[in-house]
Amino acid sequence: MTVVDQAQRLDFVGEAFDPLAFAAPAPVPASPPPSPTAPSPADTSSTEINPTETNPTRTNPTELIRHLRATTAAAHASALRAQAALQLRVLAGLDGGPARPVGRAALPAAPALPAAPALPAAGALPPVPAVPVGLPPAPVWPRVTTEASFKPLARSAVRTLGAADLDRLARGAIADVLGPPYDQDGHDRSVRLAADGGLLLAAVDAIELRGGRPGRGLVRARLVGPAPHGEGLVEAAAQAARLFAVYVGLHLVLLDAHFVDGAAPGLQVDPGGIGSGELELVLEVTDVDLVPRPALRADAEIRAVGGDQVLARVTDVTVGLREGAGRPVGPGPGGTTPVWLGRKNRFGDRAMLSEFHMAHFCRGDQEIALGPEFAGYTGRKATRLPSGGLLLVDRVLEVHGTRGDPASLAGGAWHVTEYDAPADSWYFADTANASMPNCVYMETSLQAALMIGYYLGATLGDPAASVSLRNLGGTARVLREVDLRDATIRQHSTLLSTTDMPGSSLQSFAYTLSVDGEPFYEGETMFGYFSDAALANQTGLDAGRSVPTWLEATSPRPATR
Structure with missing residues (x-):
């Protein structure tokens, strides 16, 4: 596989999973190239960590490509955040008053972190430097949770330890x-x-x-x-x-x-x-x-x-x-988990799959995430949930349905998943009102619904085929106003039907979101899996004809838009 091929693959499916990353320490070059300037704290994106190597960009071209991709994406994200801040500032002045800052407080320019010294081979310590390394105290920066921030799996009120x-x-x-x-x-x-x-x-x-x-x-x-x-x-x-x-x-x-x-x-x-x-x-x-x-x-x-x-x-x-010796880390054949995998939710209920499996579903080994039937999807274009702060499903608690069973895929199979919404989540900080943004309501419900069909094997009939996933529409209703800060959202999703056609497969779902046993959001949606050939020849709802927009077709045109 060429470097170009690897870059294109990363562009489609996220960070490539390296099953040998933990096998042995990677050799460190005698004279490593100088490290690039560190990005600012708020913009740095997380990459895979290998406890057997100290700097992933010093090992091989694949790691370097991954690092460059992450820093490039972080730079684009930083530019988008700056543009959004400027727009919010302008909008804030449209009420006739002076423009004023909106949203997050502006951060001062962060100093670049000192470059790490070249490291010796494992087991050795470098010589003492000839000059002092004393530094002034680090500046105190505002603590801002960004979309790229790691979400803890548990939280404690304990801040000090004796x-x-x-x-x-x-x-x-x-x-x-x-x-x-x-x-x-x-x-x-x-x-x-x-x-x-x-x-x-x-x-x-x-x-x-x-x-x-x-x-x-x-x-x-x-x-x-x-x-x-x-x-x-x-x-x-x-x-x-x-x-x-x-x-x-x-x-x-x-x-x-x-x-x-x-x-x-x-x-x-x-x-x-x-x-x-x-x-x-x-x-x-x-x-x-x-x-x-x-x-x-x-x-x-x-x-x-x-x-x-x-x-x-x-x-x-x-x-x-x-994990302990001989302990499984993912589900077995059919997605079954005869042995509990170690994760409990905040209420003490044992989960089937955890945040670890969702992370692998996003950008790791799908065999670990979903079971051995999905091993062939690792390292190639495949259906994946979004990563980072856009991943809005944390755990799978239970699944009712059999993988590969036509009766389960025909409709009636269901599962229960959960998502924790900490009060310091990025979307609470960025929203324009006092509640969770509607896009997060919608995204967490759709991600949870999608999972049941994929988990049961919607694409396993032809696992070698390259397919793309599209959401085709749906309806949703907010049932009641509820404060979701620090809440655990429970998602109940039901697969209503699966319709297979040449080059595509359509699945319909119903879902209900609840907190503390009380529903607050429900809806129905449809997803489609489409082959590359089907997408290349799509004509849309207008069958390829040019149809004027509503504004163009309206006569006379309104005076203002």
Whole structure:
């Protein structure tokens, strides 16, 4: 496959899944090229994280293409946001008053993050630099949730941790410390912050979901005395990274999960030494993802408590999570899940499929997401849900219907899915009124409805065919006004019918959305799967004839539009 082919494929189906990404550490060139200027915190898009490599753009052309694609998309998104802000400002002045800012507060220009030093082979530490690396304190930026922000799988009101709390976390008692949303029925006992009780964090003074210069998370912790040095500093940073991974619930989508570390991080130490006083570690998360396995990457700075000078820096700390030995990570043949896969919702109900599977459905391995029948769709053009903040289905709770069964596809099959709508979601910040935008109502209902037909095998009759999905229309009704901030929306979707025709397949659905058992939105819709040949010869509802618009056909024309 040529580089051009890969770029075209990425353009159609998102980031390509690399099944060997976790197999072994990738070699690092002796003289890597200089890193490109880091994009601003609000614009950076997440890419797959490989705990066995420290910089994905240094490994192979595919990773470089993926990185360039992500940064290009982020630049376009930034330009669109700027244009939208200007338009909102103009609209705000149309009431006769002076123009005024609308929506998000303007962000100051963010400084570029310092480039990470070249990293050695795994297991080695770089030499101490010949000059100090102390830096002034990082500026405080407004915390803004963007469409690209990672949505935590669980949230806790806990913001600080004492020695007793850290000790319980180190022993795997996560729900006892962070609360019921982290309960996994005892299957989290192997998720340990430190091996053999060697905890290097004495206390945690702050955990921020949107903290740090990249805006992706921050942990501020005091270290145990006497002050650790060398590999002890690296391990302390890794423990803080594991803590944040637990805090956002990365382990909750795997059964009997345990931590794995990536290649050796970079370490820089001030030639003046660490000293013997109490130390503070500030960890800033730079990336977090669920594909191909849950993982995050972070940088850390070590200072004296109450001091400003950076005494040491640990870069590219990468921690990932793996399922327990022999534990399945996705559904089996037919989409069945005879073994619970580890995820529970906020009410304690066990889910069939989780956010991990939805992420793979978007841009990863469809076999992991939906079962072995979908293995052939990985790495090629296929039906996928949107990614990032546009993914509006989180979990599948139950499915009633049999994959490949003509009776199920003919109508009557149904499933129940869920979507969490945190109050800090990007669309609540950007909407023009006090409720969820109608486009999100519509999109979450349509995504949930689409899933049942695809899951049951709408395209599996000819799995080698290249088909495109189109929504063909529908109706919807808002049943009542409801505040959806911090709500869990339950989506009940029913497949009404499937009609197969040469080059296409049409499916009709009915759906109801509810909160706390009370419906608030319902409707019906139709989706169509079309072959490339059918799309190439489409003529539309007007059979290819040129039909004037309503305005052109209206006589006399209205004086104003």
